[in-house]
Amino acid sequence: MNSPSDSSSPIVWIAGVGASAGLGAALARRFAQGGFAVALTGRTAARIEALASEIRAAGGTAHALPGDVSDETSIASLAARIREIGTLRAAIFNAGNAVRAPALELTADQLEQALRTNAIGGFLFGQAALRAMFENGRDAAAPDGRGTLLFTGATAALRGRPPFAAFAAAKAALRSLAQSFAREFGREGIHVAHIVIDGGIDGERLRQAAPQRVQQMGDDGLLQADAIAETYWQLHVQHRSAWTQEIDLRPFKEPF
Template sequence: MTQPSSLAIVAGAGAGLGQSLLSRFEVEGMTAVGLGRTRPINPIGTFLEIDLADAEATSLAIAELIAQHGPPKIVVHNTAELVIAPFEKTSLNDYQRTWTSMVQSLVILGQSVLQPMVTGGGGTLIVTGATASLRGGARFSAFASAKFALRGLTQSLAREFQPAGIHVAHVILDGIIDTTRSRDLHDLDPSKMMKPEAIAEAYWQLAQQPPSTWTHELDLRPASEGF
């Protein structure tokens, strides 16, 4: 009898890194499921259109996935809401949107997957961070405040769930990911941008670490990036 493949969930599985992660997990024979508000063109694996800040819809969708495939072995939180504006022009709604998109969605995702993962024997939760997770920049007050909160939440989850067998990692992406959209927005040499498939490989390697040497925080950047 054929054994079912392990489940991998990517929350925030849009074009670029999200789809590259799903592709990497599929290569390993995993059942790759992407979650997000907007369906990419020709999505990889299974894609569920869902507002990840909607607690009821998200928890129901994940419960159905677990019922069908078992608890996930890899879960990636990859949502973002970028607001760039001077402080006096950043509305309260801007702050609420960034927090809802990044922090609230991780709360909902974590409450949906972590206990089933513990019961299922362990797994890996990876949270995508950014330079703004460590340093607040001018005109990035909304984005940075949410990324700081996301980092703190991830640390708390690591300290609570790693003793129960869940590897929780926070990855700081210090650079611009090479996508069609980012090339349109930024006048950069593509060789100085972060390749989504290379980031996906780093995430996969994190998920393969033995419990004796778990990385909690990893920073990734192009060789040309100053830091």
């Protein structure tokens, strides 16, 4: 069930929302605190509805929009719902999957799936968000521009290493896509930025998959989702005379 439409609130559309302890959820909470109605997209309807309910209970406005942003039919349906809800002013692509396989064991299907989720998904989502922002026109209350489009990247976008050849190829493609969008649409008033997450995020996924790593890294040795979300918010509110196109985030203990 979704919150009733509130056309007075700007909309942030976040793709790649999963567990309440994940980055997508932290982004949703931060933008809700900033006065946005949040539209949540992920593949697991129960999870995004639970997060939407949490945001509503805290006094915010949230819409659960389950779907697959790497599928053209699904993204068209989601974009239509966004238009019904209100005025899109921010969009965040946070989807991704990290395929692990040595190069000689990696299959074409695995590579294609990595590209489908990360690069093609980012393209379809970004294209839909850009179209909605252009349809909305400029925001009189935010003279800096029409909106913000943010992409969650990874260290793999900058350098590939085994066993992440597929993931690296896909994230590098997403990074180039973000650069292309930024150069094409920046002059039109849309701030496009790519955020390199250089390190593990202290969230449900890592705590379940590698609890020993969480313990070894100690206090603030992993990226905190709320701290990452604050950076995304600051990118959104940046003045257009000093826009950031790419930023990297890492814990103080992380080598680079």
